Amino acid sequence: MKSFGKYLILLGSLFTNRERFNVYVKRIVDEAILIGIDSVFIVVIVSTFIGAVTAVQTAYNLVSPLIPLYIIGTIVRDMTVLELAPTITCVVLAGKVGSNIAGGLGTMRITEQVDALEVMGINSASYLILPKIIAAILTFPLLVIIAAFLSIYGGYLAGVLTGVITEKEYIYGIRYQFSGYNITFAIIKSLVFAFLISSISSYQGFYTKGGALEVGQSSTQAVTNSCIAVLCADYLLAQLLL
């Protein structure tokens, strides 16, 4: 409870004694490159393979001749949009981005760089953390959209190239009873996960005490807590919004 209170106080401090607007713009662009663009590669790899595996495994389980093959496309689409693209991508990003944020802030803390900002009269929390959260909120939905697209495309490649489904059937399947709300739901999830991962990792890093060992522990803690928070939020959002 004490940690949760401290986390809320940290979030509150992001909006007091802020610096000039243009300072944040530059920082947000830098962070967006670090958080978003630098994560594209891992997202591409993970989502393409997940889509491919989903298609192959769905085909493997569809043994009844009564179920049409285009259902493979429908299942890949719904699993991807509802769960795999937003949640799995964000769990992967919790590992990559979360550890990066916590490690970076933790190192800045133990090498007195955070103190240096404070002594200059700069709100270190706001200067360091707010751009990370905003950059994550801006880039995570884009990464999830890329992941969803590539996952469905991965399913197409695996399905069509291995001959378990025809191109026509797969395209029909992914268009069959399509609900646009699922996309909205995936975007909402990605926004919530972006906030949770960036803020929890920042909290872990910002309050690091000690030396190099503790920076490593903060990074591990950031990834663990972010993953738990993402999964809890995933369940809550599913209950609330579906």
Add this chain to the structure above:
Amino acid sequence: MIEIKNLSKSFNNKQVLLNINGTFEKGKTNLIIGASGTGKSVLLKCIVGLVQPDEGTISFDGRDFTNADSELKQSIRREIGMLFQGSALFDSKTVEENVMFPLDMLTTMKKDEKLDRANECLKRVGLENANKLYPSEISGGMQKRVGIARAIVLNSRYLFCDEPNSGLDPQTSIKIDNLIKDITEEYNTTTVVVTHDMNSVLEIGERIMFIYKGQKIWEGSNKDILETDVKELQEFIFANKLIRDMKAKKDS
């Protein structure tokens, strides 16, 4: 002038500072000395506002810093320049960007003006050709110089240095000491240096405060420190054989 009144601080029921009183004068190099773990750095952190004292007040030229509202605190902090023990340079920025950083954040100067000012400060600390290097690409002594340049770039009224000689060879230490002393005189700053280096004490200690187990037990200058009859201070300064010999020679 910086004035400290009845300053006390404890961490987890362990008293680190107890009832410290003292003044740090403008235009002089004021030293806080003492053995490791006596509370020197905590005292410095209390003065610059990184640690909130349990009791007592700190005032900067008559302005109460401890009980100031956030606006006044902010404005006082913007008059402070600080050199940290590990230099605390921003790893992701070049030397030039590090020095320009306070100007970027706290002024509305044009880019050319900021660049000129940063180069002027780098020149002042003897680092003309390192602008585009990153902190990891320069030596510890150079990092300290960059730290000093960053501390003075805003024409700070107060300069704080936390163990400026730690990790430096004796020759570089002397250069850094002299640089701090020269800058103090040149910019007329109130300079406070935390150190346990006796060379610094004798070289630049115009006013010295000795801290022992969280309490101030001696105050004076480098001229009279060797004549002290305070037992704890004698143990601290005469731990060094060179200084023992120097004192013996002086006495004889």
